[in-house]
Amino acid sequence: MTPSKLLTVLAAAIIMQFTTAGTSGAGSTGHEHEVHWTYEGETGPERWGDLKPEFSACKAGHSQSPIDITGAVKTDLPAMETRYGDTTLRVINNGHAIQANYDKGSYAVIGGKRYDLLQFHFHGPSENTVEGKAFPLEGHLVHKSEDGKLAVIGILYKEGKENKTIGAVWENVPHEQGTEKAAKDEKINAKGIMPEAMAYYHFDGSLTTTPCTEGVSWNLLKTPVEISAKQIEEFRKYYKNSARPVQPLHGRVVNVSN
Ligand SMILES: [Zn+2]
Incomplete structure (x- = not known):
């Protein structure tokens, strides 16, 4: 040759x-034949429920997420425990969110039940709102229990000082959508994207993306975490709007820990 x-x-x-x-x-x-869905236009949130029979919960469900948190009821909710170890930094831009996949072994205890941490990802602006107010960014720590139940710990971000862990995630977003980039020498910890105070709102909800599956335990931390204006701007370069609009409560009660 x-x-x-x-x-x-x-x-x-x-x-x-x-x-x-x-x-x-x-x-x-x-999903080989994944149905295309978006945050705007023809395949936007108002249409999700019609795109595919499997997405019907998006329009027919009665405990959909996100929600506007208003009039939360003070309750003796059990303290949430987070046992998060360090993970290799593994970032993916899946076409809907910037996501960091988490190494096995980390978990949270929510309502006395153990949920393993799978990944965290971000939406901008925030999906859940508080008293009608949206935040520039929201993080979701996604967990799954042994019996297949999902629990999300949500974090609200406000403009302020830079967040180091989020900085490391943004720096390692792969150019190619759908591929995971591992920064082999870099470890991060989910604690780095969370507030110290663990007071939280608790409510029943769903996935905020298709197929909008219900039965998800939602636990939104009350205390916002600071990120810099530059970090918000960097995120907007990927996603200008990746927030599903708030959904009706249909009689659900939002509890807030003491
Ligand atoms: Zn999410």
């Missing part, structure tokens, strides 16, 4: 690898 021919073959191999990585990355959610 001539050197130039060898180069061509190598280039083709590299391109193929890229294409395959892109496809398998996007398909790693396990």
